[in-house]
Amino acid sequence: MSTKYISFSSQKGGVGKSAFTILISGILYYERGYNVAIIDCDYPQFSIKKQREREKKQIMSVAAFNAMAKAQFERIKKKPYPVFTCEHPDIPGFAREVIARSPVTYDYIFFDFPGTVNSGHTVKAIKGMDYLFIPMEAERKVMESTLEFACTLSEVFVKAGKGENIRLFWNRVDRREKNSLYLKYEEEVIKPLNLRVMTHSFPQSTRFRKEIEEDARSIFISTFFAAMKASTKGTAINPDGFAGEVLTIINSG
Ligand SMILES: Nc1ncnc2c1ncn2[C@@H]1O[C@H](COP(=O)(O)OP(=O)(O)OP(=O)(O)O)[C@@H](O)[C@H]1O
Ligand SMILES: [Mg+2]
Incomplete structure (x- = not known):
């Protein structure tokens, strides 16, 4: 299997x-055993790279995190996945270099692009992804720009024979409106545009603030560990179900 390029992408910032x-x-990477790398293209913010550095410091200085990292290494026999930063305008070229220099074959490379897609290089790189997952929120302004972005890319993807590889998903879902507003959007606005929406969605949740700097029992967003599921059991947040749906999509083509 050749390396697949994947991005959670949108023209909208902060989604x-x-x-x-x-x-x-x-x-x-940590749970399902795939080889993964992230290329952080969000210059100069580099939020993923910065999070990796923050977490590294925490792991070195907090005994509980240090022990978790050691136990994980024993279990999976792999170091944490690499996070590369790319300032280079030729993002596909940079990715080829990453692949050529790696001792392992990556199954998936995830590309993190900036919130405002205003450079030709970024647009070109996004068009070159194998799979695109587009987060959206049920707010009129966000929807308008998200759908415009999705339609433009969908045209490119269809022409390249990968039309099935773009999926939208709901983030920050307001559960009180779940069955009316969202389904109405899907039926009346999104489906007529031939765009696909994923089954799994995410509610607005304070989980997203849980990096490893806070609490060793409830990590959710970490570059060193998979999200802990115990603390989300019985809630609408199902990272594993969502990951399963993503895997089905990216392994089907
Ligand atoms: N469902 C959610 N509930 C609560 N907070 C969320 C949710 N989804 C994302 N967030 C939080 O919203 C903030 C913005 O998310 P994130 O940085 O991933 O967005 P982004 O699209 O990468 O932004 P940028 O355009 O600046 O790169 C983060 O603090 C993130 O943890
Ligand atoms: Mg970002």
Whole structure:
């Protein structure tokens, strides 16, 4: 299997692109055994790389995290997945270098792009992804720009014979409106545009604030560990179900 390029992408800032990149990379790498790398293209913010550095310091200085990291290494016999930063305008070229230099064959490389897609290089790189997952929120302004972004890319993907590989998903779902507003959007707005929506969605949740700097019992968004599921049991947050749906999609093509 050749390396697949995947991105949680949107023209909209702050919708969860980086958070979902970390969430899914973590489950695929630490739990499901796939080889994963992240290329952080969000210059100069580099939020994933910065989170990795923050976490590294925590692991070195907090005994509980240190022990968790050691136990994980014993279990999976792998170091944490690499996070590369790319300032280079030729993102596909950079990715080829990453692959060429790696001692392992990556199954998936996740690309984290900036919140405002205003450079030709970024647009070109996004068009070159094998799979795109687009977070959206049921707010009119967000929907308008998200759907415009999704439609533009969908055209490109269809022409390239990978039309099935773009999926939208709901983030920050307001559960009180779950069955009316969201389904109405799906039926009346999204489906007529020939766009697909994933089954799993995510509610607004304070879980997303749980990095490893806070609490060793409830890690959710970490570049060193997979999200802990125990603390989300019985809630609408199902990182494993979502990861399973992502895997079915990216392994089907
Ligand atoms: N369902 C959710 N509930 C609560 N917080 C969330 C949810 N999804 C994402 N967040 C939080 O929202 C913030 C923005 O998310 P994130 O940084 O992943 O967005 P982004 O699209 O990468 O932003 P940018 O455009 O700046 O790169 C983060 O603090 C993240 O943890
Ligand atoms: Mg981001």
